[in-house]
Amino acid sequence: MNKNILVLGGTGFIGRHVCEKLHREGWRITVPTRRALHAAHVQHLPRVTVIEADVHDPAQLLNLMAGHDAVVNLVAILHGSEDAFERVHVELPLAIAEACAADGVRRVVHISALGASLDGPSRYQRSKARGEEVLRGAGLDLTILRPSVVFGAGDRFLNLFARLQAVFPLVPLAGAGARFQPVWVEDVASAVVASLRDDSSLPMSSVGQTFECAGPDVLTLAELVRIAGRHGSRQRPVLPLPAALARLQARVMELMPGEPLMSRDNLDSMSVDNVANNQWPGLASLGIAAASVHTVAPTYLGQRGGRSQLLGYRHEAGR
Template sequence: MKKILIFGGTGFVGTQVCEKLNRLQCRVTVATRRSDNARHLLPLPLVDVAEIDLHDSAALAALVAGHDAVVNLIAILHGSEDAFQKVHVQWPLTLVRACRAAGVRRIIHISALGASMDSASRYQRSKARGEAALLGSGLDVTVLRPSVMFGADDKFLNTFASLQQVFPVIPLAGSRARFQPVWVGDVADAVVRCLQDDATIGEVYEACGPQVFTLKELVQLAGRYAGIHHGQGRPVIALPDALARVQAFFMELAPGDPVLSRDNLDAMKTDNVATGKLPGLQALGITPASLEAIGPTYLGARGLRSGLMAKRQTSGRF
């Protein structure tokens, strides 16, 4: 029975990876700062949760020891230059040291489509530096670069749908930016395929869906799939660049993770689509699912719920 250690396993991608590995009869350890974050994984019989301080090098090496492979899913989307450096570069270097100390060679690392030392985005530059640190470590590393991911509980299409439930018009920054969104289930499958196939060692894969959309088209689809405004979605108004940066600035001041940051706008200066220069999901034997096939299955349920609530309210039940 293979033993897999996952960092970031309580999140959107990690939960799916844990479920798939559990079905394959792999023993999975999910490392987390707070065990409460992993409560939803407890029903999986082959998944163990380990609470750990990632900055404790001795404890980290001890946790890594005895595993056949490590999956790194830890990342942040928003933050300062220092924050990106700590999470996307220094943490992978810390993980490399722990793997060497424990004698574990195999690492699957989730990066991001568009990772580049030359990117205008701090996020994408830090992702590129993290990749370089891992690929240059001498360990058996595979890198996956997913595009923006969709799926039940995503913070992407669900956010667009939620905004359209509140606002009659959606002013949109970066409306012409192009994306090639990928289903989270396909990304999780890719992680599992890489763990199963040593021929993927040293490779970098672009994980993208089958279709390219502008951001405006994605917002419109989210509204339609969620059944908002009689299934038409709200009108989307493209903002000029200068006004878009003002909007992003004020969004950054709001509490919690912003819906949009100025660094996001910088990232959108380059289309977030497959370059064709690297292997994709098809090279792993995966036929990526389309947004049209998956999106309505969870956004449609959102629309059904909101529709039922409206009917109950107007009928006097609330």
């Protein structure tokens, strides 16, 4: 059955992959964005409609709901003040719930975070958990996906560390011992599609469920940096920073223009492991065999242009 899906955050890293997979399903997708030029990665898809709109405006959000069968919320930030996290991670989910109720849209897939917790050490984690609570209390047909750190072609994670090692002789690294369970962006996008698809072959219904989206490898940040260097242009020594120096480094980065590479709130998040705890079902419950960072990273790190993308598609096709 053809579906009309409203994808909030569809111009971002994960959103682009979600739109491509929804398009392959034959579904129609609407992607709102404040400026249409930000949607260059998805607007070439025939079944994607790009609309200039501000999703934080309740009236505009309500107008966007009309004619849609489901909403996917991918809007998130990694850095910001308490007010910024509240606006994006809590107030927007509340506005989505209210707009869904007003328009009669029941189905919502919400991308949260693996470390979301009301008593988490960071503003990011606490605000993500409050956003989940808002949606759970709204009486929606809700699926929550909780990914660990997401990697893949075009990411700002492994690619960033690869670029840094191409320039600097060593990598002074805050939070070097923090543990992650990195998940491929294509697997996260597949989880969104599986959550929206009417598929009786799945071992369980995704409606009303929370899923941990994590890959098969548990790795420290230092190990991930070494992987980025090994498959990028060159591998540099990693210099783990003591806590006080790491916090100073993060503070300096916050004061630099543009989006910081690291913030003190990021360090707070990394004080607890970002790995699956099996409190909720994982990707396998959605019929997805998670790909390893060791397998996927070499297909795009250190590559340029279409060849990298081709290798990524070839890997996916062979799974």
